[in-house]
Amino acid sequence: xxGSANRRALPGFGLSLGYTIFYLCVIVLIPLAGVFxxxxxxxxxxxxxxxxxxxxxxxxxxxFLTALAAAGINAVxxxxxxxxxxxxxxxxxxxxxxxxxxxxxxxxxVAGIALTTIYAPNGWIGSKLEPxxxxxxxxxxxxxxxxxxxxxxxxxxxxxxILQDLEKxxxxxxxxxxxxxxxTFRRIIFPEIAPALLTGFALAFARGIGEYGSVVxxxxxxxxxxxxxxxxxxxxxxxxxxAGATAIALVxxxxxxxxxxxxxxxxxxxxxxxxxx
Numbered sequence: 001x002x003g004s005a006n007r008r009a010l011p012g013f014g015l016s017l018g019y020t021i022f023y024l025c026v027i028v029l030i031p032l033a034g035v036f037x038x039x040x041x042x043x044x045x046x047x048x049x050x051x052x053x054x055x056x057x058x059x060x061x062x063x064f065l066t067a068l069a070a071a072g073i074n075a076v077x078x079x080x081x082x083x084x085x086x087x088x089x090x091x092x093x094x095x096x097x098x099x100x101x102x103x104x105x106x107x108x109x110v111a112g113i114a115l116t117t118i119y120a121p122n123g124w125i126g127s128k129l130e131p132x133x134x135x136x137x138x139x140x141x142x143x144x145x146x147x148x149x150x151x152x153x154x155x156x157x158x159x160x161x162i163l164q165d166l167e168k169x170x171x172x173x174x175x176x177x178x179x180x181x182x183x184t185f186r187r188i189i190f191p192e193i194a195p196a197l198l199t200g201f202a203l204a205f206a207r208g209i210g211e212y213g214s215v216v217x218x219x220x221x222x223x224x225x226x227x228x229x230x231x232x233x234x235x236x237x238x239x240x241x242x243a244g245a246t247a248i249a250l251v252x253x254x255x256x257x258x259x260x261x262x263x264x265x266x267x268x269x270x271x272x273x274x275x276x277x
Contacts, residue, residue: 035253038246050247055223056232062219063229064255066140067208070147075201078155079193085156086163100157103150108213115146116217138220143228146214151204158200162193195267202263209256
């Protein structure tokens with residue numbers, strides 16, 4: 001009886017699971033396996049020479065550090081935006097809520113050109129910052145701003161539903177017992193939204209690592225300074241150096257996968273701690 005009840009509760013489970021695994025293999029696993037297979041055709045000496053080149057190492061640093069900085073900024077301000085959209089009512093709220101999704105709909109090349117035009121030395125904002133000695137376009141700062149622009153929706157849309165479903169009774173009880181707002185947020189609200197916030201951070205970080213269209217214009221593409229790893233991959237593809245391109249992509253894939261594993265581990269640990277509390 002129990003077995004038939006389970007089958008009724010999950011009709012077609014075996015067939016749907018088979019399609020799920022097949023779909024993931026075709027869309028995710030097989031393309032990633034192609035990266036490993038193509039790179040395996042290189043000799044070990046050529047592989048090390050390709051990925052350990054000073055120019056490639058500098059591009060890795062630019063890509064990963066700017067993506068990390070942008071994801072951190074988005075984690076803070078994305079939480080703030082989600083909080084305002086959920087907890088307050090004000091004129092134009094629907095418009096602001098719609099604008100959050102604009103980086104999703106806007107082509108990345110358009111975003112890159114627009115940001116470069118604004119932050120260039122002769123741009124609307126760049127011309128105001130230039131006399132202060134602050135250069136944005138064609139610097140790592142400009143890359144970070146571009147990644148903040150395209151990564152903000154990931155944090156907002158991940159945290160926003162959790163804040164909407166959060167029960168306010170506990171908060172009100174804490175306030176009635178004399179807890180300060182900061183303590184209420186730190187002890188009651190933040191543990192509930194921390195897993196979602198980490199998820200948004202991870203999504204923004206992953207998107208930033210592989211971002212190309214919105215970054216390639218504002219970065220300036222100066223080797224050893226503002227050149228990003230995806231641009232090196234494109235350069236090697238244009239030179240028909242497919243093995244070299246996949247070697248660089250493989251390093252980015254492995255580092256990104258390790259970073260996401262660490263973030264998922266922290267997320268699961270926070271979730272268990274919150275549940276047990």
